[in-house]
Amino acid sequence: MSDFPYAGYAGKYLRVNLTTGNIETLALPVEWAENFLGGNGIGTKILWDEVPAHVDALDPANKLIVATGPLCGGLMPNTSRLEFVAKSPLTGIYGDANAGGHFGPQLKFAGYDLIVFEGKARAPVYLFIRDARVELRDAAHLWGKGGYETERLIQNENHDPEIKTAVIGQAGENQVRFASIMVSWSRHAARSGIGAVMGAKNLKAIAVRGTRDLRLADPVAHRDLAFRLHNEIRTNEFFAGVHRFGTAGLVSLMHPMGRFPTKNFQYGSFDGFEKISGETLRAEHLVRDLGCFDCPVNCDKSYTVTSGEFAGVTTSSVEYESLNSLGAAVLNRCLPAVLKANELCDDWGLDSISAGRAISFLFELREKGILAREECDGLDLAWGNYRTLLELLRRMTWREGNLGNWLAEGAARAAKLIGRGAERYAMHVKGQSIPAQDGRAQQSMGLAHVTSSRGADHLKAFPVIDETGYASEAVRRYGAEYLPELVDPLATRYKAMLVKDGEDFGAVVDSCGNCKSGGTFVMAEVYWEEQATAIRTMTGMALDAAQLRVIGERIYNLQRCYNALHGIARADDVLPWRFTQIPSPSGNAQGSVCRLDVMLPEYYALRGWDAELGLPTRETLARLDLAGTWDRIRTARASGAAQETHAQLGWAEPYTGPAVDAL
Amino acid sequence: MSEIVVRVRYFNVLADYAGAKHAAVRVPAGTSVRGLLQHLIAINPERFRRALATGDALNAYLRVFHNERLVARDAFDTPLADDDEVMLFPAIAGG
Numbered sequence: 001m002s003d004f005p006y007a008g009y010a011g012k013y014l015r016v017n018l019t020t021g022n023i024e025t026l027a028l029p030v031e032w033a034e035n036f037l038g039g040n041g042i043g044t045k046i047l048w049d050e051v052p053a054h055v056d057a058l059d060p061a062n063k064l065i066v067a068t069g070p071l072c073g074g075l076m077p078n079t080s081r082l083e084f085v086a087k088s089p090l091t092g093i094y095g096d097a098n099a100g101g102h103f104g105p106q107l108k109f110a111g112y113d114l115i116v117f118e119g120k121a122r123a124p125v126y127l128f129i130r131d132a133r134v135e136l137r138d139a140a141h142l143w144g145k146g147g148y149e150t151e152r153l154i155q156n157e158n159h160d161p162e163i164k165t166a167v168i169g170q171a172g173e174n175q176v177r178f179a180s181i182m183v184s185w186s187r188h189a190a191r192s193g194i195g196a197v198m199g200a201k202n203l204k205a206i207a208v209r210g211t212r213d214l215r216l217a218d219p220v221a222h223r224d225l226a227f228r229l230h231n232e233i234r235t236n237e238f239f240a241g242v243h244r245f246g247t248a249g250l251v252s253l254m255h256p257m258g259r260f261p262t263k264n265f266q267y268g269s270f271d272g273f274e275k276i277s278g279e280t281l282r283a284e285h286l287v288r289d290l291g292c293f294d295c296p297v298n299c300d301k302s303y304t305v306t307s308g309e310f311a312g313v314t315t316s317s318v319e320y321e322s323l324n325s326l327g328a329a330v331l332n333r334c335l336p337a338v339l340k341a342n343e344l345c346d347d348w349g350l351d352s353i354s355a356g357r358a359i360s361f362l363f364e365l366r367e368k369g370i371l372a373r374e375e376c377d378g379l380d381l382a383w384g385n386y387r388t389l390l391e392l393l394r395r396m397t398w399r400e401g402n403l404g405n406w407l408a409e410g411a412a413r414a415a416k417l418i419g420r421g422a423e424r425y426a427m428h429v430k431g432q433s434i435p436a437q438d439g440r441a442q443q444s445m446g447l448a449h450v451t452s453s454r455g456a457d458h459l460k461a462f463p464v465i466d467e468t469g470y471a472s473e474a475v476r477r478y479g480a481e482y483l484p485e486l487v488d489p490l491a492t493r494y495k496a497m498l499v500k501d502g503e504d505f506g507a508v509v510d511s512c513g514n515c516k517s518g519g520t521f522v523m524a525e526v527y528w529e530e531q532a533t534a535i536r537t538m539t540g541m542a543l544d545a546a547q548l549r550v551i552g553e554r555i556y557n558l559q560r561c562y563n564a565l566h567g568i569a570r571a572d573d574v575l576p577w578r579f580t581q582i583p584s585p586s587g588n589a590q591g592s593v594c595r596l597d598v599m600l601p602e603y604y605a606l607r608g609w610d611a612e613l614g615l616p617t618r619e620t621l622a623r624l625d626l627a628g629t630w631d632r633i634r635t636a637r638a639s640g641a642a643q644e645t646h647a648q649l650g651w652a653e654p655y656t657g658p659a660v661d662a663l
Numbered sequence: 664m665s666e667i668v669v670r671v672r673y674f675n676v677l678a679d680y681a682g683a684k685h686a687a688v689r690v691p692a693g694t695s696v697r698g699l700l701q702h703l704i705a706i707n708p709e710r711f712r713r714a715l716a717t718g719d720a721l722n723a724y725l726r727v728f729h730n731e732r733l734v735a736r737d738a739f740d741t742p743l744a745d746d747d748e749v750m751l752f753p754a755i756a757g758g
Contacts, residue, residue, distance in 0.1 A: 014670065161719050198742075237722065237723075237724050237753075237754040238724070238754040238755065238756055240714075240753065240754075240757070241675045241753050241754060241755045242756075242757060244675070244676055244679075245675060245676075245755075246756045249675050249755050250753070250755060250756075250758065252674045252675065253675075253726065253752050253755050255676065256731045256732075256750055257733065258734070269731075278675070279674065279675065279678060279684070279705045294744075320757070320758060362666075392751060437758060439732040446745070458758050459758070461757070464756045464757065464758070467757065467758070468724075468726050468733070468752075468755070468758050469724075469726075469733075470724070470756065471723055472723055472735075476677075517757055521757075522756045522757045586731075587731050587732075588728070588731065588732055588733040
């Protein structure tokens with residue numbers, strides 16, 4: 001048994017040096033748990049302490065942290081989540097990705113809260129964990145295989161179908177900068193390109209099987225809380241729609257909202273939305289519902305295509321985002337082709353958001369004449385050509401030809417390589433492509449993209465309260481005095497508060513191991529008080545909601561500090577021109593632009609960040625017990641090291657100059 | 664014109680509950696958005712009614728688009744015109 005003072009934790013972690021093959025089992029530092037909880041928080045702390053800003057993301061000196069949190073594996077709803085933290089090959093700054101499934105709890109049951117991977121193996125390996133038995137194994141026979149086959153081979157050779165895996169496909173091996181990690185086959189840690197970090201380390205997979213008990217501090221109180229919350233989620237008004245259609249159910253709603261990016265964000269509505277909607281997907285392709293560990297929602301589903309050109313396709317995790325990036329973003333109305341593209345992204349290990357966005361960027365370059373026909377490697381880059389879409393997914397995975405190599409770098413870096421004004425059509429923030437969440441149609445989401453610590457992203461702040469108007473939850477969380485503006489997606493008032501609170505709470509959720517889509521943000525039965533009670537009853541840690549808020553702030557500020565070492569500051573907190581200058585052309589958002597100029601200063605003030613620099617002040621960091629970080633940032637900026645690192649990030653800055661056309 | 668026809672489109676679980684994705688609904692001229700919803704509650708099965716209302720009160724998370732514009736809760740008395748389109752969504756959120 002571990003002598004760690006808190007229950008709920010395994011109390012140990014693994015440090016795996018891939019260069020030497022040395023594996024250490026170490027006691028989890030108590031101060032990590034008390035100050036950063038786990039998952040996202042401890043991952044950030046390790047990155048800050050151990051990976052200097054000058055280290056390239058694909059260098060062996062980058063580290064990969066695979067971390068559970070204190071609630072992972074417990075009784076609370078959706079406590080499956082696993083966090084991957086590393087410097088991102090896509091953005092060059094702080095990166096993370098999160099996935100559900102069953103791997104996280106298995107790691108905890110094996111006796112480890114997290115794993116830190118260092119160095120680079122000489123040849124492909126995978127890490128095998130069965131309780132106390134931990135070993136690096138040869139993965140030469142797995143290299144070159146897709147995610148599905150890799151998991152199956154690992155389970156077969158170990159004669160155990162219950163082994164859970166986190167694996168990369170060929171995209172990770174080839175260091176595609178937005179490569180994902182497949183987790184227990186149906187979930188994916190996709191953003192930030194962490195799969196390429198695994199590939200650069202010659203780490204093909206992690207396989208785990210755990211059989212140990214997990215101790216709870218107050219089992220009865222924890223059980224009672226968890227059961228109450230399970231029941232409340234099941235009777236929540238949002239449950240039926242989310243359970244039945246998953247995130248795919250959002251497609252139909254976002255069309256009239258004008259919030260469904262179409263043709264590389266030229267439009268906010270898609271006239272073919274019903275062909276790729278969640279309703280059509282379920283009616284024509286559903287096999288069955290899928291669920292993560294201890295989840296009452298089962299938002300994931302598996303789908304198949306039984307006839308036509310794509311007969312035989314079987315895929316899962318067909319999310320709202322993928323239906324957009326592989327559908328509307330490229331004007332693809334063929335749902336079976338979207339499913340095929342999704343299957344390929346999952347198996348080869350591509351973030352479907354960044355992959356689809358890169359392709360839509362390329363299509364627009366062709367449309368605008370920036371790319372000549374003879375530069376297109378023999379492909380027809382016409383909007384809606386799904387055969388080209390599928391072929392480009394293959395070429396980017398294997399970095400084949402000009403187009404494949406450009407695309408494998410992601411839209412923002414490709415824009416820099418191509419030049420000729422291509423940056424005008426790369427819709428990104430800090431190197432990461434903007435997901436299907438248009439800030440013109442939901443002001444808070446525009447702010448969330450620029451303040452996200454991992455580049456454009458909807459899940460850091462996850463401001464669902466004003467997505468369509470979540471009034472009773474807004475009153476419960478913030479008070480009636482903030483209505484109606486707080487729940488109006490087109491209003492800017494109070495959105496800085498919403499985004500900041502979401503980022504802080506989200507950092508805590510991602511550090512604990514529960515899920516944002518079921519119970520904390522969507523079907524929001526769990527907020528600060530409930531989360532604090534859950535941690536207290538699971539671990540015995542004397543935490544109240546106020547203390548938990550400070551931890552959330554600490555984690556998010558430390559991520560900003562890490563980015564500041566890379567020269568990130570206010571000048572990088574921008575959206576491309578299309579979002580701030582071109583009024584949304586359709587739906588409920590028609591005529592709206594994103595008003596960052598109004599929201600961002602308010603956000604900095606709420607955060608206690610310097611208004612000019614957009615960085616935490618010395619006082620703010622001292623309040624968060626991060627005093628030493630300020631000196632390190634000041635030194636990096638004063639010496640010019642931060643600016644030098646920024647100059648090498650590799651992506652074209654988002655174009656914010658005069659509008660180049662009307663769409 | 665004593666009657667108008669409104670094109671109603673049901674989404675998500677509402678389509679399952681109504682047994683249709685869309686309907687051409689005939690209502691008296693001058694009917695408001697609220698009046699249309701009350702009419703739909705009256706003609707559809709019980710679980711459709713439960714998704715739209717609790718007692719006489721319309722549920723908070725029901726989303727209504729009138730000619731592709733989100734109808735604010737205080738604008739439910741807006742009158743409808745012949746051939747208007749109304750889209751109905753139950754509680755959905757996420758991303």
